[in-house]
Amino acid sequence: MITNKSCIIRLSRYKNSLYRLRALGFVKVFSDNLADAIGVLPSQVRKDFSLFGISGNKRGGYQVDTLIEKLNTILGKEQVQEVIVAGLGNIGNALMKYKGFEKEGIKICACFDIDSAKYHRDAAIPVLPLEEMKDFVRNKRIKIGVIAVPDIAAQSVLDMMLACGIKGVLNFAPLRLRAPDDIVVNNVNLELELENVIYFVNTQGKTKSG
Amino acid sequence: MITNKSCIIRLSRYKNSLYRLRALGFVKVFSDNLADAIGVLPSQVRKDFSLFGISGNKRGGYQVDTLIEKLNTILGKEQVQEVIVAGLGNIGNALMKYKGFEKEGIKICACFDIDSAKYHRDAAIPVLPLEEMKDFVRNKRIKIGVIAVPDIAAQSVLDMMLACGIKGVLNFAPLRLRAPDDIVVNNVNLELELENVIYFVNTQGKTKSG
DNA sequence: CCTATTTTGTGAAATGAGTAACAAAAAACT
DNA sequence: AGTTTTTTGTTACTCATTTCACAAAATAGG
Ligand SMILES: NC(=O)c1ccc[n+]([C@@H]2O[C@H](COP(=O)([O-])OP(=O)(O)OC[C@H]3O[C@@H](n4cnc5c(N)ncnc54)[C@H](O)[C@@H]3O)[C@@H](O)[C@H]2O)c1
Ligand SMILES: NC(=O)c1ccc[n+]([C@@H]2O[C@H](COP(=O)([O-])OP(=O)(O)OC[C@H]3O[C@@H](n4cnc5c(N)ncnc54)[C@H](O)[C@@H]3O)[C@@H](O)[C@H]2O)c1
Numbered sequence: 455m456i457t458n459k460s461c462i463i464r465l466s467r468y469k470n471s472l473y474r475l476r477a478l479g480f481v482k483v484f485s486d487n488l489a490d491a492i493g494v495l496p497s498q499v500r501k502d503f504s505l506f507g508i509s510g511n512k513r514g515g516y517q518v519d520t521l522i523e524k525l526n527t528i529l530g531k532e533q534v535q536e537v538i539v540a541g542l543g544n545i546g547n548a549l550m551k552y553k554g555f556e557k558e559g560i561k562i563c564a565c566f567d568i569d570s571a572k573y574h575r576d577a578a579i580p581v582l583p584l585e586e587m588k589d590f591v592r593n594k595r596i597k598i599g600v601i602a603v604p605d606i607a608a609q610s611v612l613d614m615m616l617a618c619g620i621k622g623v624l625n626f627a628p629l630r631l632r633a634p635d636d637i638v639v640n641n642v643n644l645e646l647e648l649e650n651v652i653y654f655v656n657t658q659g660k661t662k663s664g
Numbered sequence: 665m666i667t668n669k670s671c672i673i674r675l676s677r678y679k680n681s682l683y684r685l686r687a688l689g690f691v692k693v694f695s696d697n698l699a700d701a702i703g704v705l706p707s708q709v710r711k712d713f714s715l716f717g718i719s720g721n722k723r724g725g726y727q728v729d730t731l732i733e734k735l736n737t738i739l740g741k742e743q744v745q746e747v748i749v750a751g752l753g754n755i756g757n758a759l760m761k762y763k764g765f766e767k768e769g770i771k772i773c774a775c776f777d778i779d780s781a782k783y784h785r786d787a788a789i790p791v792l793p794l795e796e797m798k799d800f801v802r803n804k805r806i807k808i809g810v811i812a813v814p815d816i817a818a819q820s821v822l823d824m825m826l827a828c829g830i831k832g833v834l835n836f837a838p839l840r841l842r843a844p845d846d847i848v849v850n851n852v853n854l855e856l857e858l859e860n861v862i863y864f865v866n867t868q869g870k871t872k873s874g
Numbered sequence: 875c876c877t878a879t880t881t882t883g884t885g886a887a888a889t890g891a892g893t894a895a896c897a898a899a900a901a902a903c904t
Numbered sequence: 905a906g907t908t909t910t911t912t913g914t915t916a917c918t919c920a921t922t923t924c925a926c927a928a929a930a931t932a933g934g
Contacts, residue, residue, distance in 0.1 A: 455867065458921075459860060466859050470838070484881070493840055496881090497923060504883060512882045512929040529859060530866035537858065544758035549854070551754050554838070558855050560862075597865050598858070622865035624857055628680075628764070630703055638864040640857050644759070645768050647834055647850050648747065648808070649676050649739060650669060652770075654848040655807050655832035656740035657665065668891070694911065706911090707893060714913060722899040722912045879932075888923070895916080902909075 456505060462529075464502055467492040469525040476518050484515040531559045536596050538620075539565040540611045541603035542572045542581055545626050549600060550579055562600075564590055568607075584614065591618035601625040612639075666715060672739075674712055677702040679735040686728050694725040741769045746806050748830075749775045750821045751813035752782045752791055755836050759810060760789055772810075774800055778817075794824065801828035811835040822849075 456462065471491035475483055485496040485503075503509070503516075508524050510516035526532060539546050542565045549555075550562055565581045567573070574581040582590065590596075599620040603611050608627035615623060622638035625631055628646070633639050666672065681701035685693055695706040695713075713719070713726075718734050720726035736742060749756050752775045759765075760772055775791045777783070784791040792800065800806075809830040813821050818837035825833060832848035835841055838856070843849050 460921085462860055462863050463856055466856050467840075486881090491840070495923065497925090498921095500881090500883060501922080510882065511931090513880050513931050514929095515881070529863050531859075535862050544761050548754035548758045552854075554855060555858070558859065560855070560858055598861055600858075622861040624854075624861050630701075636868070638861050640861050642852060642854065642857055644762075644834075644852065645764060645770070646673055646676050647852055648765070648770055648810075649741075649768065650672055651808055651832040651834050651848050651850050652740050652745050653672050653675075653738075658846070670891085696911090705893065707895090708891095710911095710913060711892080720912065721901095723901050723910050725911070875934100877932100877934080880930085882927105882929075884926095884928105886924080886926105889921085891918105891920085893916105893918070896914095897912105898914105899912080900910085902907100904905100904907080 461502055461505065464492060464494065464498070465506070465525055465529060468499070468502075469522060469529065469531075472518055472522050472525070476522070480518050482515045482517055483521070485510075487515075534559050534561050535598060536561050536563045536594060537598045537600060538563065538587070538591060538596055538615075539600045539602055540567070540584075540587075540615070541565075541601065541607075542567045542569075543602060543604075546600075546602040549602065563594065563596070566590075584611075587614060588618045591615075591620060595619075597621045599623050601627055601631075603627065605629050671712055671715065674702065674704065674708070675716070675735055675739060678709070678712075679732060679739065679741075682728055682732045682735070686732070690728050692725045692727055693731070695720075697725075744769050744771050745808060746771050746773045746804060747808045747810060748773065748797070748801060748806055748825075749810040749812055750777070750794075750797075750825070751775075751811065751817075752777045752779075753812060753814075756810075756812040759812065773804065773806070776800075794821075797824060798828045801825075801830060805829075807831045809833050811837055811841075813837065815839050 468488050471488060472483070475487065485499040488499045489496040506528055537560060539549055539562055546565055550565060555562065562579055565579060566584050566587050567581060568584055570583065572581050573583060597620060599615045601608050601611055601623055605627040608625065608629060609631055612623060612631050612633060616633065616637060625639055625641045628643050631639055678698050681698060685697065695709040698709045699706040716738055747770060749759055749772055756775055760775060765772065772789055775789060776794050776797050777791060778794055780793070782791050783793060807830060809825045811818050811821055811833055815837040818835065818839060819841055822833060822841050822843060826843065826847060835849055835851045838853050841849055
């Protein structure tokens, strides 16, 4: 089993680039087209594909359609992935309003908050009380949650999510969440990202990043 | 020169943990306190410090105050870092409203947009036309920018920022920006982060992440 | 049909980050 | 004062990931 996060991130990038290339009329691509597109070496592309048993044709490159299909299968994009959000604040709102997830096959299907002033049961994406999370998540068999609550509430919200059967979380709260080893937790820490840019600028550094 | 991003991220984490430990009354800490706090091994902590010439006392650990000071110096947090934002949409708004940057010594001091309906020159954080970016950035000698505009506009906004003298960027647009090697570009790609959680959940994987 | 060229796929080498190990220093104890 | 314990700082090692390199396959061209 592949545990290398950057490798999976690259697969997503290949896939996104392939959609663009297809829109430009490409029917086949070579490893160096994809390499250019996402900023890695051609050998990296071939190695990644090889890890997942994706093969092309010697001298013929890869069929764009087939490749997109294979990547989508690997990435679990064959069916729409349903996601819940906790916390309808600045970040929660931004996510709910974002149109881009839909075309990626990601559907935010509810938001949960403690502030009753925010409840809106009949909205396109309903905003519900925390207490309803369990039934909602279990009925819909949702596996993915986003944590966009204040740091102080984040751990308790995570615990609640796990109790509901959530298996993976994208966390915006700037602290380390404790979770069992079989739970996936990806953190987006914007302060840290900015602080990091600041460091490298101050030291005249250069980075290529993810 | 240190080019390892995760190493710098860890320095930020040590620093944040130290503030918490100090608030709890700690005067000195050992490498394993910090290791626990951010979830790495003690030897990693010492290695990181050693890379930056930070030393403690054998059997005495590290003075919390001194350590915070040294980390802040390394991370360039001695003076408030001024930042501009391009794009007052969902993300731009979330960032502008966020209170947490201030206590990190990060100050968003203006936002630039093309939509004249959004201009608000007299707000606490002014929202200005794109055309005013150059004067503003040059006068204030700002080095850091955030790109929160639609993907299609992102490259041109980056180019404009670079022309103004910006040296480092945090980019939210889901595409690869082209920039000279001496420019720092950190990307926050939320679709990719979610897609990645989805992948690891679907494959029953486990990750520890950043 | 044979040769030259291109491009893949993979095993080997290089790089780089993280972990372990341990000597040296400092403190604590007797 | 000397011995034991603790903890650092650094060197050596391990492991993972990336890069290289090249044989084998496929295509194109003569
Ligand atoms: N806004 C940003 O730009 C930004 C930047 C960096 C980090 N963050 C982090 O992202 C997270 C969200 O930030 P934000 O600005 O959107 O916060 P916010 O304060 O705007 O919104 C938080 C929301 O969570 C709700 N909430 C509080 N406790 C809850 C609970 N126990 N269960 C469910 N909902 C609860 C609140 O009612 C509110 O709607 C925070 O942890 C913050 O530190 C945000
Ligand atoms: N909102 C999200 O949750 C989310 C999720 C994933 C990715 N993103 C990405 O983040 C970026 C911002 O997303 P958003 O939802 O805030 O977008 P948005 O559409 O809400 O806002 C974009 C803002 O940029 C302004 N703008 C457009 N062109 C401009 C230009 N050339 N110069 C300056 N300003 C310009 C618009 O007037 C608008 O105010 C996009 O690239 C988007 O793909 C957002």
